[in-house]
Amino acid sequence: MKSLGKRIRVLDPLSVSGRQRVETFDLRDLILNTLEAHEAQFERHKINVKLSMSDDAVNVRSVKGMIVQILENLISNSKYWLDIDAGKQSGKKSTISISLLPSPPTIVYEDNGPGIAQENRERVFRSFFSLKEKSKRRGLGLFIARECASYVGGSLTLDPNPENPNGRLNRFTLELPLNTTK
Numbered sequence: 740m741k742s743l744g745k746r747i748r749v750l751d752p753l754s755v756s757g758r759q760r761v762e763t764f765d766l767r768d769l770i771l772n773t774l775e776a777h778e779a780q781f782e783r784h785k786i787n788v789k790l791s792m793s794d795d796a797v798n799v800r801s802v803k804g805m806i807v808q809i810l811e812n813l814i815s816n817s818k819y820w821l822d823i824d825a826g827k828q829s830g831k832k833s834t835i836s837i838s839l840l841p842s843p844p845t846i847v848y849e850d851n852g853p854g855i856a857q858e859n860r861e862r863v864f865r866s867f868f869s870l871k872e873k874s875k876r877r878g879l880g881l882f883i884a885r886e887c888a889s890y891v892g893g894s895l896t897l898d899p900n901p902e903n904p905n906g907r908l909n910r911f912t913l914e915l916p917l918n919t920t921k
Contacts, residue, residue: 792839805887812880820852854907
């Protein structure tokens with residue numbers, strides 16, 4: 740029940756009115772609340788979360804529900820691919836890393852899963868494009884996430900510089916415009 744309550748509080752911005760309401764909020768708190776709502780899921784799937792952000796607030800004026808949707812879609816994809824990767828590499832520790840940079844407000848999101856091939860760098864943002872197994876694919880998560888970023892005047896990109904040892908891409912950058920801060 741406690742976990743459900745946390746998720747409802749985080750997802751409330753996704754209600755019809757919440758998805759469209761511009762408000763000033765602390766991006767740091769939003770990230771922490773979203774991750775807290777997934778604590779049980781991360782524990783079940785043995786996913787370690789690493790955060791890199793200062794204790795200072797990063798206030799933005801934006802649509803909170805859109806930012807939550809972007810984070811939810813990134814987390815959902817990470818969970819799927821980290822589970823697949825863990826099945827192939829026993830003993831590998833699954834990790835999601837999130838950094839928050841204050842100016843411009845930027846969230847850098849990455850995981851240590853199998854990554855995305857260079858040739859699919861932009862294709863993953865197309866509607867109905869998916870590399871997941873047929874029964875699990877919808878192909879809308881990253882498309883919707885990029886649309887949400889665009890809606891709030893930001894951008895969601897997949898970093899073209901691989902950090903992954905196999906040369907694949909696994910770092911997303913959500914940059915919000917400076918004019919959203921107050």
